[in-house]
Amino acid sequence: MANLSITEICFLVGFESVGSFSSRFRDCVGKSPTECRSDSAGAPPIPGCFVLMWTRPVWPEVSNPEGAPTAGAR
Numbered sequence: 001m002a003n004l005s006i007t008e009i010c011f012l013v014g015f016e017s018v019g020s021f022s023s024r025f026r027d028c029v030g031k032s033p034t035e036c037r038s039d040s041a042g043a044p045p046i047p048g049c050f051v052l053m054w055t056r057p058v059w060p061e062v063s064n065p066e067g068a069p070t071a072g073a074r
Helices: 006-012 018-029 033-041 048-055
Strands: none
Touching: 006 018, 006 033, 018 033
């Protein structure tokens, strides 16, 4: 329901007045619908490509006596 407006939610749950809905919501929850929505918004999601890049394995350097590139060399 995060994509619905407070007014849409108000009518969807059976209230005929946004004021009545907001008052009742505040009585039950302790804050207004707008405050509640703002508090639960949180930080924007991190794109998956950044998560994969951040968590990719780092291969340890391996000594190679023949002089070939090591496993971690780029």
